[in-house]
Every structure is written in C-alpha cells, then in structure tokens.
Amino acid sequence: MSSQISLYIVWFVLCVHSRCSVQSNDSNKKPNFIILFMDDMGWGDLGCYGHPARETPNLDKMASQGLLFTDFYTASAICSPSRASLLTGRLPIRNGFYSTNQVARNSYAPQEVLGGIAASEVLISEVLQKAGYRNKIVGKWHLGHQAEYLPLRHGFHEWFGAPNCHYKYDGKIIPNIPVYKDHLMTGRYYDDYKIDHETGVANLTQMYIEEALVFLDRQAKAKQPFFLYWAPDATHTPLYASEKFRGHSSRGLYGDAVMEIDYGVGKILDKLKQLHLDDNTFMFFSSDNGAATYAFTEGGSNGPFLCGKQTTFEGGFRQPAIARWPGMIKGGQVSHQVGNLMDLYLTMLDMASLSRPKGVVFDGISLLPTMLNGTKKDRPVFYYRGDTLFKVRLGQYKAHFYTWNTPREAQDIGYHYCPGQRIDKVTTDQMANYTQAPLLFHLGRDPGEKFIIPSHTAEYQTVMPRLLKTVHEHRRDLRPAKPQFNLCDLAVQNWAPAGCEKINRCQMAPMSYLYNCTWPY
C-alpha cells in the first residue's frame, strides 16, 4: 500500500512539471485535426510559395515545420463542389455537386438552389463524430442552406459562420445571408454582421479566430479529440479585413485579408503550443479553388499557372497545401507527390486508425505514407468542369480534351477568367473540342500550359495512350450522382432560418415557383 502511495506521489510530481494535465502519453489516443481552408486563395499567394510581398510569416513558419506540397489539387475550380469533395473524399460528379442544365458549367449553392449535400453521403465529420470526436466548423459551409443540409445535420457539433457567400443583397426581394451559431441564426450579414464595401472593413476574421481559440481551449480541458474545420472567407470578394489590418499590405485589400488570416494561423499555432497539443494535432492548410483572376488586382495570385478560378487550367485547380504534425511529420519537407483535397478524408482516417465507411467509392487516396515516409505514388487528376471531364493529368503530362476561357454569358456580366493571358488554341473563347486529338502538355517543363507537344512526336504517341487508358478506366466505374444544382426556387432562400424569430429577422417568403437554374459560368 505504501509503495502504491509513493508511486502516486512520483506520478503527481512528474505531472505537475510536465503536461499530464492536457495530454497523456496513451498510444491509443486519437490525433486532433485542424483543416485551415481558404476561399479563392491561389497557389502563389504565400511567401513560402514565392509571393514577392512576403507577408505570411506564420504560414511560412508552418511550412518550415511541416511539409509543403507543390502539386496539390482541388476537385473543382469553384467553392461548393470543392468543399463537398473535401468532406466526402469524392469527385463532384459522384457526390452530386454539379448541374446538367447546361453542358460544362460550374455550378454551386447560392440561396435559390434547392439542392445540397445528400443524406447518403458519408462526410468525414460523420465518421469522426461516431469515433468520439468533437467537430466544429468556423466560417463558410456552402454545402446547401436548407435545414436538412446544414453542418449540424452532417457530423458537426458546433458552427459559427454562414451557409452561403457573403454577398450583399437588397435584403427585401433577396434576403441577406444568415450567420449561424450552432443550430440557430444570430443575425444576417450587413444587417447585423457589418461588411463595409467602401472601406473594406469587417470584423469577421477576428471572430473566426476567436471561435477557433475558444474551441481549442475547451477541447484541451475536455481531453476529447477534435476536428476543427476553419474556413474564413475574407479572401473571396467582397474582400474584407478588420480595422487593425486594413491598409497594411503592399497588395491592397486582398493582401490585408491574407495578412489577417496569417495572423490567425499564428494565433492557432501559439494556442496549440500553449495547450501542449502540438505533437498530437495534424494541421492542414489549403484553398478551395484557384485565385479569382476575374477580380483582377482584387484577386490573389496563381503563381506561374494559367488562368484561375472557374477554369480547368492549372490556375484554377492547383492549390497551396501545407501539412504539419510535429510529432509525426518531419519539418522542412517539400513533396512533389500529386495530392488532392479529396485525399484528406482517407489520410485522416488512417491517422486515427479508423476504418473506411463500407460501400463508399472514394476518389482520394491516403497521403499518410507520403507524409511520414516520403513515398510517392503515381495517380491521376481529373479536371471536371460541371458535368464534363475537360482534362486529365498523369505523371507530368496533362491532356486537354476541351478548352474554354470564359463562357459568353459570363463575359456579358463582366467576367474574364484569363485576363492578360492568351495562348493560341488553349485559352479559347468558345468551348473547343479536342477529344479526337487531345492537346498535350508537360507540366514539369511547362507549368504554364503554353507549349503544346505536337501530336506527330514520339513523346505524344507514347504518352497519349496512357492518358486515354486512365480516362477509360475512370469512366468505366463511374456512376454519376443525381445532380444537386438543377432546380431553383426563390422561395427556398434564407427567408426564415431557425432562430430568426428570436432576433426578429424572419422574412416572408414569396410563392414557390420551381425553375431550372442557369449557370453563366
């Protein structure tokens, strides 16, 4: 008995002087997950990816402490499908985040759309919830705004943020977007959560930072594994930054927004260290799609890549990506492994030793072997634009089956996705069909997709059959889901979200009238 007591005293003394209060050395302990997910941030926006402004010291530090991916991709060049793919591990064509109303159009979830994430999809948040994790989303959801699609129905326990983009509406014929705290709305953008279009000032990023820090504190105390999905949207137009950050960047308002997010990442890194959660927390940084080149100097940078958001050129699909897990991933690494946002699902399941949901076809792979041991695996990238497969990458080669710069209807409303970039036969004004003789590029020698490899060369004749075989195999097993973005109705907008009555923000919906959504993008 006395020896037991003295052992206890030794344990107690050791614990007081170490970190037993927040972290046990239990080898079965599940790792924590933080995904820092940016909106319209480009491959070339961070100092560690070569941006000359060098205004992202915290993200650069995160990269130096972890692994930076050079060849990391999204599954879609626009918000909603990209976010759905991240959380389902599946291509939009498989999870339903596309439209068949028009050929090859990008579609998403504005508030007149009926669809959203199908109940049949198993989100990573749902798997982690079942495994005992506490899950929080901070920021933009964009997987559907009707009650059945909201995050607390899909594996998240907590939410602070909005279901749609922070665009300003008239607030009468089209309601402003609600901001939720968990199940209930707490106000609307512009009415209650101010975004000043004149000055570019808004306090939202500060709120998102605070939400993350409070959650980390609480989870450390509760000693419960967590998944924090941190999705600020200040770098999506209309851009914003708080008063404290406004006017500081050499890049204008976009740079101010980036600097404030970088500051937030620094606060999260400090908090992890303070709570002794560093060694047991996997943190991943990326963005949902390429920088919005149509916003000109109000958009980000896609580095050396062609065009941007909305396109299937590298500027639309290639993303910044940094993995950090001090206990497991060696710092200072650069990986050329071809990765995809869809890979995070299986990577996180592997990290937590959780089994994959049965009967689900995944498009991602686990990147854990790459992150831990630097192994490389050849795997394709499929570049869909809506319902149409535009391009495929395998190894360093990329084949273009279709090219399209900007649809006419998008140009008519002032959009241009390749401003200042024109490449003959590649940045075509019309949708050009090259399926009979696909254009071939080598992304190692030519990351900007400028120089077509002639079809008579031995290189083309050797490589193209391999790329076509990859597409053939992909199509053979593909069962497209029911498209979620075909039907619209002004009556389904955010008129009366849950909680509106408590704050006097309910609005009367118009008569229901179903119509086919149109997508000018």
Ligand SMILES: [Ca+2]
């Ligand atoms: Ca986006």
